[in-house]
Amino acid sequence: MIDFAPLWLTLKLALLTTFILLVLSLPIAYWLAFSKSKLKTIIEAIVSLPLVLPPSVLGFYLLLAFSPENVFGNFLDQYFDTRLVFTFPGLVISSVIYSLPFMVHPLQTGFKSMSKTLIDASYLLGKSKLQTLLYVLLPNCKTSLLTGMILTFAHTIGEFGVVLMVGGSIPNETKVVSIAIYEEVQAMNYHNANVYSGILFAFTFIILLGVYSINHRFSKTSILP
Template identity: 65%
Template sequence: MDWQPLVLTFKLALITTLLLLVIAIPIAYWLAHTKSRIKPILETLVSMPLVLPPTVLGFYLLVVFSPANPLGNWLNEHLGIRLIFSFEGLIFASILYSLPFMVHPIQAGFSNLASSLTEASYVLGKSKITTLFKVLLPNIKPSLLTGIVLAFAHTIGEFGVVLMIGGNIPGKTKVASIAIYDEVEALNYDTANWYSLILFAISFIILLMVYVINGGYLKRFWK
């Protein structure tokens, strides 16, 4: 069995999750506190990947970033960035497709916090940035953990969007989900089974950790 697709999958999931965490925190914070009229629009855009077929998102990314498209051509000619059929393109597509899985839990965490925490921090002379990182984020650790795990697990299981934007290039864009498809097409069910079993086991362990930690089972166990 070739381990390269699995290594590439977890590399993609790790990078995507880290970037999503940086992107999602300000978005979730704004959505949780704003009263702007455009809030429903932004919430809809963030949530679109939940209902949008991945092939649709992948197709439009393929069209937009194609060298035949002005934007894709400009990125390629002036910045040397080629997002289609590249690992960088997989990262970009994965960020878009996994965005709601990171934003929604963090937004819920911010929304459930008592406003008195923020007010008390401001009264003590703390800035908004300090309040965010020293007061608010430490109080929504379960939400952060949930978002991180869901985004990571969702990225591991991506198929349609990564196939559309990245294709099937060994060592570059051929992730585990695509490798499974290839092995099934070639009637190599044993290899496909091993890929599937590994992904299943890792996904189960990751989700189990979230429920154990967020449910307080570890604290009760050590007591």
């Protein structure tokens, strides 16, 4: 019998991660797109690390950082009575770190593609940088914004290495669908593993199909006279 709890937990994790990253990534992407600071290259490299770093490596260091035996984990435990190891909040924070480039990069690309004339006109009209971001940049970067949100959501759905290292497999707490698939295969219960995998496969395909369809629609609209 299929346990749907991992599916609902995965959906909850993906939604929270996407929302948090949307808020966090806007100022980061804006700064990376327009800053001329010497630190820009270093920040870009840090943001992009999850793209090339094995998830188990990132998960291992997050596990060490979150552990109550280390400085950061001990600080949270003593002063906030909070533990991030093998808890859902720990999964959320880990997912935010791991999926960061999937939100930042599309937004950064969208901001860079904006006409400088349009931005300068906003400043000449007395608009602040925040107002320009909210009322000029974002409305004209809908494709990039939507792409970042959907890719972040889809990427979080398929997380395994980071989730396994930081969260383990606690039913209704940290056991997401990718962990459920792994455990079903380990138990040689291929039917349940196939059901979970099929749901993820279909869901991810539909998401990507939607992204490309919307992007093509926006691109066609943008070239109309």
